[in-house]
Amino acid sequence: MTSAPFSADRDSGPATPSRASNHLRWGALAARLTLAGIFIYASLDKIAHPAAFAKDVYNYQILPDALINLTALVLPWLELFLGLCLLAGIWLPGAVLTVNGLLVVFLAALVFNLARGLDINCGCFSTGSDAPAMSAGGYLLRDAGFLAVGIFLFYEVFVHRRRERPESVSARRRDNKKET
Secondary structure, eight states, X not given: OOOOOOTTTSOOOSOOHHHHHHHHHHHHHHHHHHHHHHHHHHXXXXXXXXXXXXXXXXXXXXXXXXXXXXXXXXXXXXXXHHHHHHHHTOSHHHHHHHHHHHHHHHHHHHHHHHHTTOOOOOOSSSOSTTSOOOOHHHHHHHHHHHHHHHHHHHIIIIXXXXXXXXXXXXXXXXXXXXXX
């Protein structure tokens, strides 16, 4: 005698495209909010202590002296702006692209200094000598994790969303051709 299985016992099978898409949307939201929090938090101490952040930038020994103060003044405000864009969900393509670019630059600067044998305080979240120090390898792992989140968000904004709505893109092209 067989009985009908309970709905909880049934295998839901592979995720349907809409379910998979829904999971990606939630993942993208989590990635966006995570990066927003990271960038906003990272900017606050730098904005409050620009001179200490300028010393951290100088310690990297990458930029010419003429660009150190400019970088120490502009970069924290850029990080805050990008974090707020990610948080609010506005100008996402530009914000995601710029955030990923910054994450690549930050990671490259750490790798460059590690290759040169310099073990410095990165100045990422707090400035000056009283900042908690981590090993260069720890900074690299942390920043690689941030970049992984950024790459996922880049994929979601630039690749997945474009595939998900191909008919709307072709419809816009068709409408633009009709207008001309």
